[in-house]
Amino acid sequence: MKALTDFDIESLEAALARCGHKPAQAARILRAFYNGAGHVDLAGLRLGRTLLAWLRDNTLERRSRVVARSESADGTIKLLLGFERGGAVETVLMPTPFAERAAGCLSSQIGCAMGCTFCASTRRGLERNLEAGEIVDQYLHLREQAVASRRRVATVVFMGMGEPLLNLDNVIAAIKRIAGRGMGELGWRQVTVSTVGIVPGIMKLAEAGLNVNLALSLHAPDDETRSRLVPLNKRYGVRQQHRGELPAAAARAAVAVPRHSA
Numbered sequence: 001m002k003a004l005t006d007f008d009i010e011s012l013e014a015a016l017a018r019c020g021h022k023p024a025q026a027a028r029i030l031r032a033f034y035n036g037a038g039h040v041d042l043a044g045l046r047l048g049r050t051l052l053a054w055l056r057d058n059t060l061e062r063r064s065r066v067v068a069r070s071e072s073a074d075g076t077i078k079l080l081l082g083f084e085r086g087g088a089v090e091t092v093l094m095p096t097p098f099a100e101r102a103a104g105c106l107s108s109q110i111g112c113a114m115g116c117t118f119c120a121s122t123r124r125g126l127e128r129n130l131e132a133g134e135i136v137d138q139y140l141h142l143r144e145q146a147v148a149s150r151r152r153v154a155t156v157v158f159m160g161m162g163e164p165l166l167n168l169d170n171v172i173a174a175i176k177r178i179a180g181r182g183m184g185e186l187g188w189r190q191v192t193v194s195t196v197g198i199v200p201g202i203m204k205l206a207e208a209g210l211n212v213n214l215a216l217s218l219h220a221p222d223d224e225t226r227s228r229l230v231p232l233n234k235r236y237g238v239r240q241q242h243r244g245e246l247p248a249a250a251a252r253a254a255v256a257v258p259r260h261s262a
């Protein structure tokens with residue numbers, strides 16, 4: 001069964017139309033779902049008996065559950081989420097200098113194929129890509145945690161498990177639900193995609209025109225040192241990225257930050 005996080009407005013419109021329901025209800029349903037941080041009182045929407053029954057029979061609110069939760073003294077909350085489809089990832093809510101705001105850290109894959117020598121996420125290789133809905137689920141769980149601690153998720157960064165540019169279609173679809181008009185509570189500039197430097201992925205992200213931030217995790221300023229830490233550097237090196245092989249829009253957005261990962 002699908003969850004409401006698996007749909008954007010167009011795909012829910014199409015699913016409703018296929019089953020003889022009014023497609024125009026899709027936007028109402030999803031906006032209510034995201035405004036309620038992933039919980040929607042379907043009965044309160046006055047959708048009509050047959051559509052209500054269809055939604056109850058064909059969609060879940062979530063396809064993941066919190067398997068473990070830990071909270072540190074500074075207010076950082078770490079969740080281990082288990083997915084109905086199998087596998088688990090960590091997702092993290094971090095404090096910011098502004099007490100009422102928090103930053104979310106999302107995973108994009110279960111495991112990782114990149115082989116960075118310092119990173120635990122890659123030890124067992126790549127298990128699978130996360131679906132867009134599974135990424136959105138992480139965001140909604142973090143929103144719940146933020147509300148419970150009187151904060152709001154002000155920014156999210158794809159800096160958890162996995163290399164987001166190797167699961168880019170699902171990452172873009174998830175961003176559109178998290179930051180799309182009337183869906184999540186974020187704007188494009190509150191979203192950052194962090195990469196170890198997959199150059200074709202950076203170009204594809206720039207072409208998507210989402211106006212999100214890009215973080216390029218360098219870890220070292222020269223190719224020799226970086227290649228020891230990040231094997232991908234042998235293919236897409238520091239020099240290559242300096243020679244202007246990134247599209248101008250992506251290069252302007254790129255900032256070097258340390259990578260946080262499981």
Ligand code: SF4
Nearest residue numbers: 112114116119122162
């Ligand atoms: S640092 Fe990122 S890209 Fe490198 S192995 Fe870990 S999760 Fe993968």
